[in-house]
Amino acid sequence: MKSSAILLSLAALASAASVRSHSAKSYDGYKVFRLDVGQDVERVNGVIDKLGLSTWMGKPKAGGKSDIVVPPSAVDAFAKEVEGLGLLAMHEDLGASIRAQEEYGVYAAGSANITWFNSYHDYNDHLQFLRDLQALYPSQSAVVTSGNSLNGRPITGIHFWGTGGKGKPAVVFHGTVHAREWISTMTVEYFAYTLLTNSGTAEVQAFLNKYDFVFFPVVNPDGFVYTQTNDRLWRKNRQTVSGSTCVGHDINRNWPYQWSVSGGASTSPCDQDFKGKAQGDSPETAALSSWLKATKASQGIKLFIDWHAYSQLFMTPYGYSCTATATKNTELQSLASGAAAAIRAVHGTSFKTGPICSTIYKATGNSVDYAQDVIGADYVFTAELRDTGNYGFVLPANQIIPSGEEAYAGVKYLLQNMK
Numbered sequence: 001m002k003s004s005a006i007l008l009s010l011a012a013l014a015s016a017a018s019v020r021s022h023s024a025k026s027y028d029g030y031k032v033f034r035l036d037v038g039q040d041v042e043r044v045n046g047v048i049d050k051l052g053l054s055t056w057m058g059k060p061k062a063g064g065k066s067d068i069v070v071p072p073s074a075v076d077a078f079a080k081e082v083e084g085l086g087l088l089a090m091h092e093d094l095g096a097s098i099r100a101q102e103e104y105g106v107y108a109a110g111s112a113n114i115t116w117f118n119s120y121h122d123y124n125d126h127l128q129f130l131r132d133l134q135a136l137y138p139s140q141s142a143v144v145t146s147g148n149s150l151n152g153r154p155i156t157g158i159h160f161w162g163t164g165g166k167g168k169p170a171v172v173f174h175g176t177v178h179a180r181e182w183i184s185t186m187t188v189e190y191f192a193y194t195l196l197t198n199s200g201t202a203e204v205q206a207f208l209n210k211y212d213f214v215f216f217p218v219v220n221p222d223g224f225v226y227t228q229t230n231d232r233l234w235r236k237n238r239q240t241v242s243g244s245t246c247v248g249h250d251i252n253r254n255w256p257y258q259w260s261v262s263g264g265a266s267t268s269p270c271d272q273d274f275k276g277k278a279q280g281d282s283p284e285t286a287a288l289s290s291w292l293k294a295t296k297a298s299q300g301i302k303l304f305i306d307w308h309a310y311s312q313l314f315m316t317p318y319g320y321s322c323t324a325t326a327t328k329n330t331e332l333q334s335l336a337s338g339a340a341a342a343i344r345a346v347h348g349t350s351f352k353t354g355p356i357c358s359t360i361y362k363a364t365g366n367s368v369d370y371a372q373d374v375i376g377a378d379y380v381f382t383a384e385l386r387d388t389g390n391y392g393f394v395l396p397a398n399q400i401i402p403s404g405e406e407a408y409a410g411v412k413y414l415l416q417n418m419k
Contacts, residue, residue: 025231028095029072034389036086037064047081056392058361067392090392097394098232112136117190119397120182123225130158137196147287149222150239155287157216158192162208169302170295173215177252178235179223180393181309183385183403188217188307190404191411207415211302220251220284235272237284246270249282255370256280258320264364275365292375301377306367310392311384312351314340317372319356319363326372338417339410346406379418
């Protein structure tokens with residue numbers, strides 16, 4: 001539905017909100033629109049600021065698109081302000097979309113099988129799934145933690161290896177750095193499930209005998225739980241800030257590397273990309289960085305990938321600068337392109353590739369730059385999973401398995417082609 005039809009229906013839709021019967025923030029009647037920014041950056045930013053709206057993909061950029069969340073009370077005003085701009089409806093009723101996504105499948109302890117990926121799940125079930133998956137392969141896996149969150153939740157993952165035992169260079173994956181990116185949780189778990197359940201094949205045996213694998217599906221557990229109990233669209237951790245009523249640090253703007261560079265994160269505690277008061281002052285960042293250092297020292301890190309959503313991107317360092325070039329940049333770009341081609345070959349899903357800063361936006365104090373230059377991991381990437389704007393953060397459950405299948409193809413390409 002393009003702009004003319006949407007604008008005519010906005011006012012009527014504004015009254016469609018209903019009240020949810022529990023304590024979670026209601027998004028009933030909220031709408032999400034994708035706006036063609038063109039060269040009207042100032043105008044679009046002005047609308048967002050004037051109406052106090054939030055965006056899903058950072059600040060609008062010239063020539064790009066902006067995904068804007070509009071509450072029922074602002075629908076009429078938004079319609080008037082954006083008249084004449086290209087407009088596409090992503091969610092006519094965001095609350096209804098969220099409720100559909102929150103229809104969790106029932107998980108019985110001890111039943112770690114492919115049906116897990118038919119729906120999204122409660123946080124405690126994610127922990128149980130990891131324990132159950134590990135129990136199926138007790139001689140070649142272990143449930144591990146990389147420290148605790150602010151509220152004392154262990155940052156839990158699964159470590160697995162081949163017949164030669166553990167201690168080889170590690171392949172490390174992080175998921176759910178940003179709490180609302182639920183598809184990243186399920187995708188990292190899909191990787192672990194696929195590798196372990198296929199560990200008897202020659203192909204996967206070769207991977208497991210060459211590397212250790214350590215996957216953390218939820219590295220922001222406090223934020224993730226908050227998305228399930230209070231606000232589905234919460235992004236940050238749950239850290240309070242002295243002198244502010246706003247809560248949360250963006251733990252992917254808090255890593256202690258190039259943190260002080262301007263323009264890649266916010267210094268305002270109320271913003272989604274608040275960098276913190278000091279580098280590494282988030283407990284989650286401190287725990288994860290310490291774990292990476294210890295793992296690098298004890299066995300080396302062959303591959304590090306930070307999994308996010310959404311936009312369908314497979315990216316390389318750096319985020320802090322659009323001009324700095326990573327070591328082995330030519331090889332990194334070649335591998336990213338190969339991974340994107342492998343992804344596309346599964347379901348036809350296209351991923352763009354390139355350095356973070358020039359591909360999506362400038363991002364300082366991020367894990368990828370830290371893993372590249374401070375840890376010295378051999379290969380470092382970050383990915384933005386499905387989709388490109390049809391659903392955004394509220395990706396339907398029927399896309400979990402396809403997302404996992406295609407992303408695994410990209411990972412497999414890397415495992416087969418890294419030197």
